[in-house]
Amino acid sequence: MARGQKKNTGFSEKELELLRNFSPNTSSKGMAVFWIHALYVVIVPIWIQARVHQYPVGEQMIYLVLGTLLQAFALQFAYKxxxxxxxxxxxxxxxEAVSAEVTAQVGTKVARQELEDRILWRKGEVAENESIHFSILYNNCIYLGLYLLxxxxxxxxxxxxxxxxFSIIVAAGAVAGISRTK
Known part of the structure; x- marks a missing residue:
């Protein structure tokens, strides 16, 4: 196949959009949210180490940066x-709730197939957003709880x-490991 040509999959653009909605891939927006949350959550241990354990932050910056990046990667993996x-x-x-919402918005103005497509698209959008936020909350609670413990x-x-x-290795490793068992 020549460069720049699209592969013919036999699906319409609407069907491809619906397939993307229900794929296990995370959108670029979702990945950005994951990385931002992972980076600010893994900064909490640095603050705890500096204030509670009197960790010399300035002298050990290389360990803190490496630890932060490794923890953020493990958390992002668990989030996904x-x-x-x-x-x-x-x-x-x-x-049911999404069906009622979409039906109330469009009513009987559209064909049945179009209504079902809109319901599927909206259901995928709602599920994506809720699952992203649930994943962040769930993993952050486990991570911070284990780290403090x-x-x-x-x-x-x-x-x-x-x-x-040892605290960051155990906490981040446990969160990444637990996420794979679901």
Whole structure:
């Protein structure tokens, strides 16, 4: 096939849009939301280490930057996994409400097939947004809870760098691992 030519899939543009709505891929907007949330959530351990454990932030900046990036990657991975599982469940739960909403908006002005397509599109949009936000909340709660548990209780007597390193590895690793089991 020559460069620039589209592959003929046999689907119309509307059908392709519906397929994209229900694919497990996360939109670029969703990925940006995931990365932003992951980056600001993983900064919380730095603040805790600096204030509670008296971690010398200026002297250990390379460890903090590496730890932050690794944690953000693990959280983003977990966000995506949980979102994919929850999207289907949310879509099933919101079917009646979305159908009523779309029917109230367009009424009997459109053909039945067009109405069903609009309902499917809106259901995918609602499920995408709700699953993104649920995934962020769910994973952040688990991550911060585990981090506090290990940092403040289990590793509290360890040296600050060791405490930070093991706490973030356990918390981020557990969240990424838990996300794969759903």
């Amino acid at each position: 996994n949980v979102k994919n599982v929850q999207k289907e469940k949310i879509a099933l739960q919101r079917t 290990f940092s403040v209780i289990f590793f509290k007597n360890w040296a600050p760098l060791t405490n930070y390193t």
